[in-house]
Amino acid sequence: GNSVTQMEGPVTLSEEAFLTINCTYTATGYPSLFWYVQYPGEGLQLLLKATKADDKGSNKGFEATYRKETTSFHLEKGSVQVSDSAVYFCALRSNDYKLSFGAGTTVTVRA
Amino acid sequence: EAGVAQSPRYKIIEKRQSVAFWCNPISGHATLYWYQQILGQGPKLLIQFQNNGVVDDSQLPKDRFSAERLKGVDSTLKIQPAKLEDSAVYLCASSLEGGRGEKLFFGSGTQLSVL
Secondary structure: OOOOEOOOOOOEOOOOOOOEOEEEEEOOOOOOEEEEEOOOOOOOOOEEEEEOOOEEEEEOOEEEEOOOOOOEOOOOOOOOOHHHHHHEEEEEEEOOOOEEEEEOOOEEEEE | OOEEEEEEOOOEOOOOOOOEEEEEOOOOOEEEHHHOOOOOOOEEEEEEEOOOOEOOOOOOOOOEOOOHHHHOOOEEEEEEOOOHHHHHEEEEEEEEOOOOOEEEEEEEEEEEEEE
C-alpha cells in the first residue's frame, strides 16, 4: 500500500540556520506529493505540493523537489525564522485518491 | 473566506459513553474527509465523502464509528461506545472535487479525551 516515511524529530535550530526534513514514499502509480504544516494552535494547512516527477514546489522560502528515482520529497529552507516553528507533515495522494500522511516532524527555531 | 468549521473544540467523556462531532465544510466543496490524529502520529483517514456518498471508509471502525453527510453539506461523526484508544484529535477537511493534486482545507479539529 501507499506510505510515507519522514525524518523523526524533534528538530531544534537557531534562527538563520538551514533546515532539511527528509521524506520518502512508497506508492503505486504516480502520486502527488505534499507538505502540510501545523503552526501552534492552528489547523493543518498546505505548505507546498508537486504533482509530477522533477516538479519543485515552493512557498514561504521552503522548497521540495519530487524525485522519482529516489522516491523522495525532502523539504528545505535556507534560513529559518522563529515563526517557522511548527509540525511539518509529508503526504502523498496516489491513484486511490486517499491522502496519506507521515508521522510529522516537530521543528523549533530559537532566536 | 470562511474556512472549515468544527465543533465542539474539546470534549471529555468516560469510556463507553457516546460522542458526536460536527463539521461544516467550505461552501461548494464536494469532498469531505474525517481524519483521526493520535498524539505523535500523522492524521489517518477515517472516511471520505463525495457529495453525500461514501467514497472510502476502509479504515473506519464500523462497530463503533459512524458518519453521515446529509444533503452533501454538513457532516457528523459519531462514536458509540467510546474506548480509551479513541482519545485523539478528529479533523474534518474539505476539497473542491477530490482530485489527486487538490489542496485540502482543514478545520481546527475536535480534541477528544476518553477517561
